[in-house]
Amino acid sequence: MSETTIVEPKEPAIAAYLRMERMPHVWCPECGIGTAVKCFATALERRKIDLDKASIVSGIGCSGRAAGYMNLDGFHTTHGRAIPFATGLKLSRPELFVTVFSGDGDLAGIGGNHFIHAARRNVDLLVILINNFTYGMTGGQNAPTTPLSAKSSTMPFGNFEPPFNLPQLAASAGAPYVARWTALHVRQLVWTIEEAIGKKGFRLIEVIAPCPTLYARLNKLGSGLDQMRFYHDNAEIRNGADPRDVAIEFQQKIICGKFVDIDRPSYHELMHAHYRKVLGDKYVPMKPEGGWISDRSGGTP
Amino acid sequence: MKADPAGVLTGVHYLDGDFAAGEGAMAAGCRFVAGYPITPSTEVVERIARRFPTIGGMFIQMEDELASMAAVVGASWTGTKSMTVTSGPGFSLMMENIGLAAMMETPCVIVNVQRGGPSTGLPTMVGQGDMMQARWGSHGDYEIIALCPQSPQETFDLTIDAFNLAETYRVPVLLMMDECVGHMTEKVVIPPADRIEIVPRRLTSKPRGEFKPYQLNGNIVADFARAGDGYRFHTTGLTHDERGYPAMNVECQEQCVRRVTGKITHNADKIIRLDEDMTDGAEVVVVSYGITARVARMAVELARAEGVRAASLRLITAWPFPAARIRQLAMRVKAFVVPEINRGQMVLEVERCARGAADVISLPHYGGSVHDPAAIAQEIVKAAQ
Numbered sequence: 001m002s003e004t005t006i007v008e009p010k011e012p013a014i015a016a017y018l019r020m021e022r023m024p025h026v027w028c029p030e031c032g033i034g035t036a037v038k039c040f041a042t043a044l045e046r047r048k049i050d051l052d053k054a055s056i057v058s059g060i061g062c063s064g065r066a067a068g069y070m071n072l073d074g075f076h077t078t079h080g081r082a083i084p085f086a087t088g089l090k091l092s093r094p095e096l097f098v099t100v101f102s103g104d105g106d107l108a109g110i111g112g113n114h115f116i117h118a119a120r121r122n123v124d125l126l127v128i129l130i131n132n133f134t135y136g137m138t139g140g141q142n143a144p145t146t147p148l149s150a151k152s153s154t155m156p157f158g159n160f161e162p163p164f165n166l167p168q169l170a171a172s173a174g175a176p177y178v179a180r181w182t183a184l185h186v187r188q189l190v191w192t193i194e195e196a197i198g199k200k201g202f203r204l205i206e207v208i209a210p211c212p213t214l215y216a217r218l219n220k221l222g223s224g225l226d227q228m229r230f231y232h233d234n235a236e237i238r239n240g241a242d243p244r245d246v247a248i249e250f251q252q253k254i255i256c257g258k259f260v261d262i263d264r265p266s267y268h269e270l271m272h273a274h275y276r277k278v279l280g281d282k283y284v285p286m287k288p289e290g291g292w293i294s295d296r297s298g299g300t301p
Numbered sequence: 302m303k304a305d306p307a308g309v310l311t312g313v314h315y316l317d318g319d320f321a322a323g324e325g326a327m328a329a330g331c332r333f334v335a336g337y338p339i340t341p342s343t344e345v346v347e348r349i350a351r352r353f354p355t356i357g358g359m360f361i362q363m364e365d366e367l368a369s370m371a372a373v374v375g376a377s378w379t380g381t382k383s384m385t386v387t388s389g390p391g392f393s394l395m396m397e398n399i400g401l402a403a404m405m406e407t408p409c410v411i412v413n414v415q416r417g418g419p420s421t422g423l424p425t426m427v428g429q430g431d432m433m434q435a436r437w438g439s440h441g442d443y444e445i446i447a448l449c450p451q452s453p454q455e456t457f458d459l460t461i462d463a464f465n466l467a468e469t470y471r472v473p474v475l476l477m478m479d480e481c482v483g484h485m486t487e488k489v490v491i492p493p494a495d496r497i498e499i500v501p502r503r504l505t506s507k508p509r510g511e512f513k514p515y516q517l518n519g520n521i522v523a524d525f526a527r528a529g530d531g532y533r534f535h536t537t538g539l540t541h542d543e544r545g546y547p548a549m550n551v552e553c554q555e556q557c558v559r560r561v562t563g564k565i566t567h568n569a570d571k572i573i574r575l576d577e578d579m580t581d582g583a584e585v586v587v588v589s590y591g592i593t594a595r596v597a598r599m600a601v602e603l604a605r606a607e608g609v610r611a612a613s614l615r616l617i618t619a620w621p622f623p624a625a626r627i628r629q630l631a632m633r634v635k636a637f638v639v640p641e642i643n644r645g646q647m648v649l650e651v652e653r654c655a656r657g658a659a660d661v662i663s664l665p666h667y668g669g670s671v672h673d674p675a676a677i678a679q680e681i682v683k684a685a686q
Contacts, residue, residue: 051533077371078398084335085374092359092381291357293330293501
């Protein structure tokens, strides 16, 4: 006769990176966003990032909720404005490691202008963009990433608007680091985030993620697991591919990999070099710990 | 505490209002400014862009006003005093993120050098048509503070006050200038740094595990933790609890809205500043603000020369509105005359507070110039009869 012992489930190592008291999260079963969050947390762990100096900024939408689940300073901001909010954070306390984690509608739709300008300036931001081809939070409306002919709740007869090819958009705006994986490629995604953490400037990592509740349902693509199987069968790893050649068509091949990895001076590097050149000793840069003023040294416990 | 001398350009200057706003911000300790060019406000950031690299400040010209306001809110979460500057059309674009600042209780300053509207309106000419937008422009129930300078000197002084109020109440403070004040050049005295009192960010002294970003602990506003200090807090524009976590239910909604509005409404008496001239025993009181207050002063003198007991009440603080004082005056004066460079906005508040106890006469001006003082005087005389 065997005795049954109750074993308390062991808390995963990643728990320290998450606000476990907020679980369960809002995401649907089989959604790909949680996978990307875990990959991000894993990369932070592997890089031994000082979490006290790390901030995460999200906009609005399903992916926008990520800022609320990471155990970092987290900012859940307005729709489309995660990048400029993060820009303000980074520029006023340059020692921070700032990640923008948000969706395709948020960053490439309503926030598209900020996306290209941050890439142009090459602000030190790691941008993890979850692309599920739709507006999930509001009910599956057409996104600027919805592939041609795919159905959405606002294109019930199929989408006829050409979508953005986000790696191309970022690369042509000047982003020095651009990569794409699907939610299936968890190891590659972790490696890529790890690598991108070590780089400067505007780094875009696009993560293609299943939305079983809306995008897949409206397009009769089956479950989230079916979507993962589709990624397995149709993702093609092509590191160094020309970003112009990686556009996504409806249920066609998804080109993944690292497309851009070049050296380009970041906003801070350009600014410091320029002001030192023209102003010499008169240049007083923003302090790494920020431009705050306090009548006591307190604050840091 | 005293101002950081790095930002204080002590001396006697001949400055326009826009430059004075820039100097006021730097004296107040502002070290982050994000802006987008728009007439007639751009000179404020031009001044700052030139001086910031030598005083440890960071100016960035963003791609639009939405980005500018979002960047300012972000920057303020590092504890850095932050500001943006704009005029009507840009002010409209900032509204959503002003609401975010109000909801996240983020200290920041927004300067609006008002021009004629609506829409593109009169880019180079004066208006005061954004006064109600300042109060109500973002959606939902919230409170802000709005100040109205009438001269470059007062612009300098009130910009410092704006930053101090923003810190004290953790609220966006709007400096509602107008094109005339922005572009008029007058003497501005900038005192030494040790004569300028500034309010620093009040940082929490709680240990990390015990800190809750919206726990009041008996204060008007919660103590602050900066991004990067290890508190690992969360904040959101969603209705949130003391921990800053989304909590979308009826009770929390009420708590949250009461907190962001109550801190202003309960302290209105401390915040409100008025400039009253001869209101004791007056029969007609002219209520005005900004450049119009200077025109009104001349009108009051003209009316007094005709034997009318005219007085002036200048709104230094437009929001929160001095409801109690207007009500008090309404009980004993015959009339209020309210000239404004709009179709009549703050006059609605005067009317509301007078509750029929005194006549309230609106003197609208559609914008592009100031009132004719004689025309205001005529209305004062008529109101006294």
